[in-house]
Amino acid sequence: MTVPFTPDRPDLVRRLRAAGCVYAEDEADLLLDAAHSATALSELVDRRVAGTPLEHLLGWAEFCGLRVAVDPGVFVPRGRTALLVDAAVALAGPAPAVVDLCCGSGAAALVLAHRLAPRWLAAVDIDPAAVACARRNLAALEVPVFQGDLFAPLPTRWRGRLDLVIANAPYVPSDAVPLLPAEARQHEAPVALDGGPDGLAVLRRVIVDAARWLAPGGHLVVEAAERQTDALCAELTAAGLLPTVRHDDDLDATAVTARRPS
Known part of the structure; x- marks a missing residue:
């Protein structure tokens, strides 16, 4: 039987805010959407807390209402x-x-x-x-x-x-x-x-x-x-x-x- 993936969103928000993420709630939701397992979420959060840009983790950035792919190392559109x-x-x-x-x-x-x-x-x-x-x-x-x-x-x-x-x-x-x-x-x-x-x-x-x-x-x-x-x-x-x-x-x-x- 598969155990449901039930992440602790409040704890995730606290971790992101402690790391200096200004929009911790929004980032938490995006990371939760991107992760399909506890292991994947843990890896994403660890990398975000360590300073990897959110857009590089997600693989995309929103710009002028469009979703734009952003690869690692590439300038993130502001x-x-x-x-x-x-x-x-x-x-x-x-x-x-x-x-x-x-x-x-x-x-x-x-x-x-x-x-x-x-x-x-x-x-x-x-x-x-x-x-x-x-x-x-x-x-x-x-x-x-x-x-x-x-x-x-x-x-x-x-x-x-x-x-x-x-x-x-x-x-x-x-x-x-x-x-x-x-x-x-x-x-x-x-x-x-x-x-x-x-x-x-x-x-x-x-x-x-x-x-x-x-x-x-x-x-x-x-x-x-x-x-x-x-x-x-x-x-x-x-x-x-x-x-x-x-x-x-x-x-x-x-x-x-x-x-x-x-």
Whole structure:
């Protein structure tokens, strides 16, 4: 006779809260749904208490209302990046040509594929693990995911013809990376976090190339820290792009958009 699996939810919540999980009740329910035996639950909880991101344990993250697969080691999409996606959607015209740089799991491209009707949509990442994950998320939509450094792997025929480029590039200053939560610095690829001495090293390269890859009237949309916006806008202006800053207090998020003049 099989003994029913009857987990102690209150004890699970207490363990998660003691480990510093802010949303312990919600996490407990998700872990209970994912585990089909006491042994499996015990393993999941032990790993969560030890600091493994919940999304890596579940194998997915919720982003903008969609469930996105997230493999171990791959950057977990943050809720704040919804502002970047919303800003991009607001700027997109009909049937845009869109590229998602530093795509990670492909979460933003997945949402844009559903919200827009792009004539082209592609994603790019330099990390092989991220590329494999993004390809899995975007396969059903037949969205190509290129492995390489920013614009480098894209077909050259797209240069000067992109209507929308988004980039959730790394923007954490190098000396601040050790101060990130352990979930990020121990379980996500450093290349997805470290933005160089002032956090803008990768974004500067995105800006310079975007000025060449965008069509006249096209837009670049990037995520950044609020304290970086003055420097970022100066870089965009120097590249001949016209910047605008958007901030959302509820999401604690900042997005910078920039248009290539017609």
